[in-house]
Amino acid sequence: MKKSSRRKFILTSAAGSVALAVNAKSLNMKSKQIAHHVFFWLKNTGSVEDRDKLVEGVKTLSKIPEIKELQVGIVADTQKRDVVDASWAVSELMFFDTLADQANYQSHPIHQEFIKNYSGLWSKVVVYDIQQV
Amino acid sequence: MKKSSRRKFILTSAAGSVALAVNAKSLNMKSKQIAHHVFFWLKNTGSVEDRDKLVEGVKTLSKIPEIKELQVGIVADTQKRDVVDASWAVSELMFFDTLADQANYQSHPIHQEFIKNYSGLWSKVVVYDIQQV
Numbered sequence: 001m002k003k004s005s006r007r008k009f010i011l012t013s014a015a016g017s018v019a020l021a022v023n024a025k026s027l028n029m030k031s032k033q034i035a036h037h038v039f040f041w042l043k044n045t046g047s048v049e050d051r052d053k054l055v056e057g058v059k060t061l062s063k064i065p066e067i068k069e070l071q072v073g074i075v076a077d078t079q080k081r082d083v084v085d086a087s088w089a090v091s092e093l094m095f096f097d098t099l100a101d102q103a104n105y106q107s108h109p110i111h112q113e114f115i116k117n118y119s120g121l122w123s124k125v126v127v128y129d130i131q132q133v
Numbered sequence: 134m135k136k137s138s139r140r141k142f143i144l145t146s147a148a149g150s151v152a153l154a155v156n157a158k159s160l161n162m163k164s165k166q167i168a169h170h171v172f173f174w175l176k177n178t179g180s181v182e183d184r185d186k187l188v189e190g191v192k193t194l195s196k197i198p199e200i201k202e203l204q205v206g207i208v209a210d211t212q213k214r215d216v217v218d219a220s221w222a223v224s225e226l227m228f229f230d231t232l233a234d235q236a237n238y239q240s241h242p243i244h245q246e247f248i249k250n251y252s253g254l255w256s257k258v259v260v261y262d263i264q265q266v
Contacts, residue, residue, distance in 0.1 A: 034209050034211070035204065035206060035226065037170060037261075039261065055266055071263075071265055072266055073264055073265050074263070074266055075262070075263070076167050076168075076262040076263055076264040077264070078167070078169075078232060078235055078236070078262040079236065079239075083258045084260045084262060085259055085260065085261055086262070088261070091261065091263050093226075099210060099211060102209075102211055103211070103212065106212075125216045126216065126218055127214070127218065128170075128172065128217075128224065129208070129211040129217060129219070130204075130207070130208070130224050130226075131206055131207050131208065131210070132205065132206050133207055
């Protein structure tokens with residue numbers, strides 16, 4: 001392959017990868033992961049201060065290497081409907097590559113430190129562990 | 134700019150974008166979205182056939198343009214703990230750019246068709262609407 005052709009090939013491949021990343025809406029283009037979605041209810045229901053403290057606490061978890069992606073959330077201002085549970089205050093959604101990574105996360109020192117420092121803020125936790133299909 | 138330099142520049146930029154997409158673990162590199170997470174409980178609790186039918190049904194929703202990403206899931210085989218709710222059967226996690234997109238999704242014909250064709254399978258639905266922060 002001539003140098004210029006090789007450059008062109010690499011360029012085309014790189015551009016292809018960008019397109020893949022940007023258009024990765026399809027269900028089957030990503031490998032299947034474990035999603036771990038946790039909802040927290042505050043002891044001080046409705047306290048914005050405690051909610052924001054907990055949001056900051058959850059964000060410290062992003063340093064744990066097993067967590068491939070972390071999303072932190074609060075209740076969205078969508079239509080009130082019977083099926084919508086809007087009684088919680090903070091959510092953490094994290095993605096793991098394997099069940100073993102999820103188990104290791106549970107005992108990771110940063111996670112343990114988070115529980116020690118922030119569990120005083122919440123009254124209830126509900127966890128959903130999801131295998132993507 | 135000489136032709137070869139320009140090529141090199143484009144190549145470097147493209148490679149940079151790929152790295153950005155691949156390493157997008159950080160909390161602040163993506164714009165904040167609305168996550169809509171729905172959990173379904175089956176009428177026929179434990180029916181793998183009905184679970185798989187509902188999974189296929191949920192996947193039809195991916196054609197709705199307002200949905201920027203759709204993840205479909207079943208219960209992951211993680212450790213049984215009091216805080217973990219593993220009583221549901223199928224989950225759909227979708228991401229919208231705006232609250233208006235989420236509202237439009239609710240009335241979209243493909244969503245209405247999904248409800249018409251598949252609601253006979255489920256006995257209970259719980260929805261969490263999350264504003265990423």
